[in-house]
Amino acid sequence: MQASISLSVSSHSSPAASTKSVRTEEFICINALKPANVRFCGLRKEILGFYALKGFDSRPIELSGRRSSRKLSASLSENGVPSKGFDYDLVIIGAGVGGHGAALHAVEKGLKTAIIEGDVVGGTCVNRGCVPSKALLAVSGRMREFQSEQHLKAFGLQVSSAGYDRQGVADHANNLASKIRNNLTNSLKSLGVDILTGVGTILGPQKVKYGKVGFSDNVITAKDIIIATGSVPYVPKGIEVDGKTVITSDHALKLESVPEWMAIVGSGYIGLEFSDVYTALGSEVTFIEALDQLMPGFDPEIGKLAQRVLINPRKIDYHTGVFASKITPAKDGKPVIIELIDAKTKEPKDTLEVDAALIATGRAPFTKGLGLENINVETQRGFVPVDERMAVIDKNGKLVPHVYCIGDSNGKMMLAHAASAQGISVVEQVCGKDHVLNHLSIPAACFTHPEISMVGLTEPQAREKGANEGFEVSVAKTSFKANTKALAENEGEGLAKLIYRPDNGEILGVHIFGLHAADLIHEASNAITLGTRIQDIKFAVHAHPTLSEVLDELFKSAKVSSVSSPIKEPVAV
């Protein structure tokens, strides 16, 4: 998703506005950024946006100029022939997961497609995000199993002492990233997508230049342009990242060292996953969270349970309601020093001395150097403003024709698969078919041990929506403790939670904490996408004994009032 259209070091600096701003301002800024790019609050933001846009859904689709009699003779597996007068039908700036998904779909639709990449194919997800972190988490999961005496004893297993080779673990992550990167590159090449190397800049309507630093630029024209430049780790002001003792997720994934004691700033999913990895490898962890509770953004009940399992019994402590106002890397024989101030009063609260600090305060959009000024677009805190169809909105609130923005750089939902889904949605639109992506059907997962996954609304969000729109909200829950497969694995710790409308059986949200939760969520997200109601899905059959029966039981335990009789009981007036 991150495409790094420019690679100069300076562009990696935080996008927070002015450099010499007053401290208080900074914090407002951080605060404001949080819901948008940190944790799963992206979800929450999207929901709000969704309400706001309700009622305007009947916007006429702006697709003037698109000929309905488009030639579709191009073979599906080959890059198409460009429209008259253009070099390409579609140019995508950024070859992350979002750009890749869009390119694949565009070729399938017969569009002549090019993708501009200034760094490496695969973007953040593949190179510095989801993919290598999964490799580390696979290791940490096994370490946890080997280290858990009770767990092994319950199985009757004996393992004398588990150890690991740091470099071997790091290599595993690195190898996985390069393997996936090659797969992505090859899939683009085999479809005939032109991979143009360099920094992409929009020159004007339907015109893009690209080129490496120090080389002459090439200018190409395209019927439609997708911006998919992704994001970079967000580092708040006052924090000095040296890449050794004060690090971001980019460095942490390389696993160059395993510090004895690591502070993790931010307890969202990035911080949580890293706490899982590093504590399994022997580090102790201190969380620093600006909000009053850990794991904001998760359903409160799930968050509470997750804290009980993922934080409390581990070598982790935490400070909540505090900002890390200043972090100094270790040097001259001194440890990393973290100054904490109260999140509300800004009073100094504490000073921590740790061996390393991981900054996991979320991600900032990477949109500098895109040439947005050439099409009269102003970023909002770095994000490219878009409507619900990912069409870019200019300074005056008008849609910019033929320019779209997907993925982290629009900030709607900072997830790789969301970017890809948005890209596919955009391609559908430029091919003449209106499509609005339902972000509430996009699942999200945190790959701790056990995993956390979710789709749709949290309970408080659902209750708020119910109160506003006048419907009742019910909650059903099932425990992994009752699931045969989970018990066979000695992993009975877990909860699945369904938030639904008892009046019509609509699924509003599903949240799972437990073994393989990330794989289990899709039954729920598919149901939401397809609009399947509880009264229908509860008849679906699940193999026994499997973890999927947790969801089976969840749907069956929901109580939907009989839908067949729309006439309500007569009410005395």
Place this chain on the structure above:
Amino acid sequence: MASSLLSKPTPNSKTISFSSSLATPLPWPTKGSASIKFHIRPRRRNPSVQAKIREIFMPALSSTMTEGKIVSWIKSEGDVLSKGESVVVVESDKADMDVETFYDGILAAIVVGEGETAPVGAPIGLLAETEEEIAEAKAKAASSSNTAPSTPPPAPSSPSPAPVPAAATVSSPTPAKVASLPVSDGPRKIVATPFAKKLAKQHKIDIESIFGTGSFGRITPVDVEAAAGITPKSSTSNVVSANVASPAASAPPKAASAATPPPSIPGSTVVPFTTMQAAVSKNMLESLSVPTFRVGYPVSTDALDSLYEKVKPKGVTMTALLAKAAAMALAQHPVVNASCKDGKSFTFNSNINIAVAVAINGGLITPVLQDADKLDLYLLSEKWKELVDKARAKQLQPHEYNSGTFTLSNLGMFGVDRFDAILPPGQGAIMAVGASKPTVVADGDGFFSVKSKMLVNVTADHRIVYGADLAAFLKTFANIVENPESLTL
């Protein structure tokens, strides 16, 4: 403690709220000692309150629940509670439940820590009404912590009944480490790692009283464990009663570690054992529980050496020859191939499996030649080569290194002329083979000659193998080696 408990069952079980006059340290009933009367009582504090310090009890969350585990304390000591707030999460036999407080107050002390178990009705925490009572409550809690199952009986000097906070009570077992203070400039701030804090809370140790030995003078989990007087465990389990290793094995190391380890010499580096080294260490300690004795025997090897020269081109190694010879001798002396598992009986092994000690990358492993008496010399040699390759690649399966019934250790190739070996646990005897050396011998007729001799020394478990057994076995072995033709049959 037990007597005081028995003598005062009533106040403990009935007075759910203590008056402040009851400040004398009264041991809280620990595991198993609580009155069962609590089952039928509603989980509610006595309303007739002149008392300011209330106990929070382990609630009965289901009709079948007899004890509960504290999953987590939602509130920590010093937190102000208001009626109806969740204070603690308790895991019963059925589910995890949040437990609420019925009273406003301040959580003064946590008596039963996270991960610990308490019977239904036992006090798990203390609720003070005002801040003034916190110290008093803490004193109570501190005195009860002396009886907590997690901490070993404190040193005779320690129980101080005075209402001083925990610091005074626990500081005495702290080893006086004064040497090599890390450079600290100015008033030092107490820095403790997250796990150290957790442990301190669990063992009810005042973190301020602990001297940190970690980097930058911080307090590490090891420091807390030392202060608590418990043996550091390698595992991270926070359950108090996790360590139930085999009693025979754990007894000697425990006794040993009760004493503070000698201070390390400055500049020394500590390299933790590898898995293999840890296993060796464990086995060696276990071997101390077996009464062993040793018998040596000189064996002349001229015939064996010439046989070796003949079969060497066919891939036969000296190890295989010796293993085969030992196996053949064992076949005739099954008691030497037996083992004593329980101290009460002989266990005769149906197979003769010769384990051969092999030094490997700073470790030691004993690949096993199974059925060495039955396999012929060439198969045995092949098998040996295979085992060595596997050992080098760390791919030996457990049955390939722990199924030995007799062990062979040969240091002859290093010029060692004699040594004695430690008997590995579970086996009856081990043979230590020295180098073969030309030796002047006189025969019965008074003629001198030079013959190659090697010294063989067998260590055996005297519970089952007696001197005469070993002597007879060694005679047979010597016979086979001196007339080695049978080895190739």
